[in-house]
Amino acid sequence: xxxxxxxxxxxxxxxxxxxxxxxxxxxxxxxxxxxxxxxxxxxxxxxxxxxxxxxxxxxxxxxxxxxxxxxxxxxxxxxxxxxxxxxxxxxxxxxxxxxxxxxxxxxxxxxxxxxxxxxxxxxxxxxxxxxxxxxxxxxxxxxxxxxxxxxxxxxxxxxxxxxxxxxxxxxxxxxxxxxxxxxxxxxxxxxxxxxxxxxxxxxxxxxxxxxxxxxxxxxxxxxxxxxxxxxxxxxxxxxxxxxxxxxxxxxxxxxxxxxxxxxxxxxxxxxxxxxxxxxxxxxxxxxxxxxxxxxxxxxxxxxxxxxxxxxxxxxxxxxxxxxxxxxxxxxxxxxxxxxxxxxxxxxxxxxxxxxxxxxxxxxxxxxxxxxxxxxxxxxxxxxxxxxxxxxxxxxxxxxxxxxxxxxxxxxxxxxxxxxxxxxxxxxxxxxxxxxxxxxxxxxxxxxxxxxxxxxxxxxxxxxxxxxxxxxxxxxxxxxxxx
DNA sequence: ATGTCC
Numbered sequence: 001x002x003x004x005x006x007x008x009x010x011x012x013x014x015x016x017x018x019x020x021x022x023x024x025x026x027x028x029x030x031x032x033x034x035x036x037x038x039x040x041x042x043x044x045x046x047x048x049x050x051x052x053x054x055x056x057x058x059x060x061x062x063x064x065x066x067x068x069x070x071x072x073x074x075x076x077x078x079x080x081x082x083x084x085x086x087x088x089x090x091x092x093x094x095x096x097x098x099x100x101x102x103x104x105x106x107x108x109x110x111x112x113x114x115x116x117x118x119x120x121x122x123x124x125x126x127x128x129x130x131x132x133x134x135x136x137x138x139x140x141x142x143x144x145x146x147x148x149x150x151x152x153x154x155x156x157x158x159x160x161x162x163x164x165x166x167x168x169x170x171x172x173x174x175x176x177x178x179x180x181x182x183x184x185x186x187x188x189x190x191x192x193x194x195x196x197x198x199x200x201x202x203x204x205x206x207x208x209x210x211x212x213x214x215x216x217x218x219x220x221x222x223x224x225x226x227x228x229x230x231x232x233x234x235x236x237x238x239x240x241x242x243x244x245x246x247x248x249x250x251x252x253x254x255x256x257x258x259x260x261x262x263x264x265x266x267x268x269x270x271x272x273x274x275x276x277x278x279x280x281x282x283x284x285x286x287x288x289x290x291x292x293x294x295x296x297x298x299x300x301x302x303x304x305x306x307x308x309x310x311x312x313x314x315x316x317x318x319x320x321x322x323x324x325x326x327x328x329x330x331x332x333x334x335x336x337x338x339x340x341x342x343x344x345x346x347x348x349x350x351x352x353x354x355x356x357x358x359x360x361x362x363x364x365x366x367x368x369x370x371x372x373x374x375x376x377x378x379x380x381x382x383x384x385x386x387x388x389x390x391x392x393x394x395x396x397x398x399x400x401x402x403x404x405x406x407x408x409x410x411x412x413x414x415x416x417x418x419x420x421x422x423x424x425x426x427x428x429x430x431x432x433x434x435x436x437x438x439x440x441x442x443x444x445x446x447x448x449x450x451x452x453x454x455x456x457x458x459x460x461x462x463x464x465x466x467x468x469x470x471x472x473x474x475x476x477x478x479x480x481x482x
Numbered sequence: 483a484t485g486t487c488c
Contacts, residue, residue, distance in 0.1 A: 071483090097483035133484060192485070203483055244484045329483085 001041045006030075012465035013396075015061070016050060023054045023266065030064040031397070033461045036454065040068060045075035052080055054266035057087025057275070059345065060338045065352050065402040066461040067454075071095065073251075073269030076351030079400045081336065082275060084344040088263065089280045090272035091254065091287070093348035094331045096247040098287055099294030100205070100238030101327040101353075102375040102404075103171075103302050104386065105320040106225040107232060109313070111211045111477070114231065117312050118433055121209055122478040124308045126435035129207060129301060132482035135199035135437075139300065146193040146293075147182035150242075153292035154299040154325070162303035164322075170364055171325035172354065172372075175295040181285025185242070186249045189286075192241030193293055198300040202482035205237040206380040207305065209478040213383075216470040220370055220388050224323045226472045233320060234384060234474070235301045236377050236404075238329065243290035250283040275346055284331070291330055298325055323386070324364070324373040326353050328403040334362075336398050347398055355389035355401035355468055374401045374468045378455040380479050381427035381434065385459050387468035401468045402458055433478035 007015040009029065014037055016028040028049050032040055040046060045068045052074040053062040060081050068077030073092025080093045130137055141149065149156045154175025157163040168175045182190075200207060210232050215221045226232070239246075254271035257279055258264070265271045273279045306317030331348045338345070356363050358371040367373055374387040384404075393399055424434045462468050 076483090095483070100483070133486060188485090195485095201483075202486085205483080238483070241484065248484085 001046050003037070003041065012461055021050055024050060025055065025058040026053050027061045028053050028064055029061045031461060031465050031467070032066045033457060033464060035457045036066050036461060040064070044070040045077065048073070048075040049078060051266040052078060052093060052270060055080060055082065055088055055090055055093065055270060055272055056263055057082045059083045059087070059343070060336070060398065063352070063397045063400060067402045067404060067458045068351065071350065073267055074350050077403065078350050079352050079398055080348040081338065081398050082346040082348070084333065084346055085274070085276040087275050087346060088272035089275050089283065089331065089346055090265070090270050090348065091247045091250045091283060092269040092271065093350055094247070094287065095329040095350045096244045097238040097329055098243030098246060099291035099327045100329050101294065101298065101325065102377050103235040103298040103325040104323040104375050105233040105302060105305065106323045107230055107319045107321065108227070109231040109316055109319055111229055111231050114313060118209065118478050120312045121308060122433040122435045122480060124312055125207055125305065125480045128304050128308050129480065130199040131202070131480065132437040133202040135201065135482065136195045137198040139197045141194045141197060143190055143194060146190050149193070149197060149296045150182040150185065150289035150292050151180055152176060153295035156296050157299040157303065163299050167299060167302065167322040170322045170366055171295065172327060172364065174364070175299060175325060177288040177291050179285065180288035180292050181282070182289045184282045184286040185246055185289050189242050189245035189249065192245055196240040196242065197297055198304065199240060200237050200301065200482060201240050204379065206479050206481035207301065208234045208380065208476050210234060210384060210474040210476050212472055213475040214473045216472060217388065220471045223366065223370060224373065224386065224471065225321050226323065226386065232474060233305050234377055235298050235305070237297060237301065239290045239294035239297065242293045246286045246290045250286065253279060287331060291327065294327070295325070324375060326373070326375050328353055334399065337395055349400055351403045352400045353403050354399060355393045355397070356399045357389050357391035357394050360394065360399065376402060376455070376459060377404045379404070380481050381432050381476050382455050384474040384476070385455070386471040386474065387459070387462065388471050389468050390466050392466040393468065396465065397467050402462050404455070427479065432476050435480045437482050
């Protein structure tokens with residue numbers, strides 16, 4: 001695909017018109033600046049976005065975020081809005097990693113007072129937090145308890161003394177989605193859930209210690225508890241095997257029943273059913289259960305981080321306060337203004353954060369007047385950003401913003417051990433402590449493997465497109481990953 | 483993303 005195929009809407013918005021391909025239901029709108037657009041057009045994600053725009057019952061436009069990259073079925077970095085009740089729901093447009101997201105903890109701990117402790121912090125985090133695809137948790141749950149976690153989300157952790165009330169107040173949806181139906185989750189998923197709570201997983205999931213490097217919006221930063229020169233912790237992870245299995249189970253089921261509804265999906269991984277079908281209802285219940293599992297997981301990990309801070313920094317764990325907790329892969333029923341009409345919709349966000357503008361109901365109370373916080377982690381070891389959703393986001397992107405830096409080389413492509421090690425080494429060279437379950441196994445790397453750092457371009461684009469505004473930039477000090 | 487894909 002080339003620029004000549006696009007209509008330029010404004011400096012940061014490029015449209016693939018509905019007429020581009022037979023079967024597209026809505027245009028695709030790519031949010032990108034001059035620096036990012038050509039890479040996006042060159043990649044596989046663009047074709048995937050066009051296919052995703054063929055899902056039945058979509059309205060408005062398919063939003064492509066500047067940090068988009070290729071995924072299964074739909075790319076990672078899209079928002080697809082389905083009209084209620086005539087539209088369809090597609091698990092592949094939410095993703096296998098249901099409610100992968102970010103928890104950010106701020107603190108009043110000054111970086112310069114604890115510089116000597118970074119190595120110990122990294123070591124202890126690695127010891128305390130099981131990482132990697134096959135990680136099993138320190139918490140073993142009975143099957144009935146898995147259902148309680150899936151029902152209660154982060155509130156489960158509060159009952160188990162692994163959360164503070166304020167953690168829930170400053171979390172999207174209070175860390176719990178209503179109407180979760182653990183009974184609609186398969187036994188296989190449930191057994192995985194029994195073993196994996198409090199684990200980080202693999203891929204791009206990580207825990208980082210960072211410093212608040214620069215504040216751009218003092219008032220907002222004050223409300224968020226972010227101050228220049230202080231230490232923060234960021235947790236990027238999701239629902240592990242539990243959510244992955246839910247997605248896989250329902251894609252399979254939707255593939256089987258799709259033709260009963262006269263639906264031919266654009267691609268088998270985009271199998272879908274009508275929103276008001278019993279299959280859709282089952283999936284929504286199971287997906288919310290997985291989302292709650294992820295909220296609980298990030299809460300347990302936040303608790304582990306506090307424990308490590310208690311140990312290493314002499315009881316400083318309590319000084320870590322939740323800034324916000326946000327999902328990057330979720331589907332939700334929302335009201336939106338589409339082509340001048342206020343309508344009930346089902347919003348698929350895959351690799352996109354909900355970003356409701358100031359005053360919108362549904363934003364956690366401490367932030368309702370400001371707008372929803374948008375947490376933008378870089379790829380592990382990269383600069384991260386905290387932003388704030390703007391009013392404009394409501395119509396331009398159906399209340400959504402980017403989820404983090406796109407990857408020019410996915411960990412899937414970088415699947416060779418040597419590349420993984422080389423990536424870690426390039427971070428170490430920058431003075432960042434890296435602890436990885438796969439590190440140190442090989443130094444056969446040739447070096448020179450690097451993730452292109454495009455997060456600044458992503459953030460400039462999101463700010464330029466007026467989806468969110470900058471609050472603070474965070475600089476990584478230590479990262480633990482699978 | 484993942485009891486990891488041929």
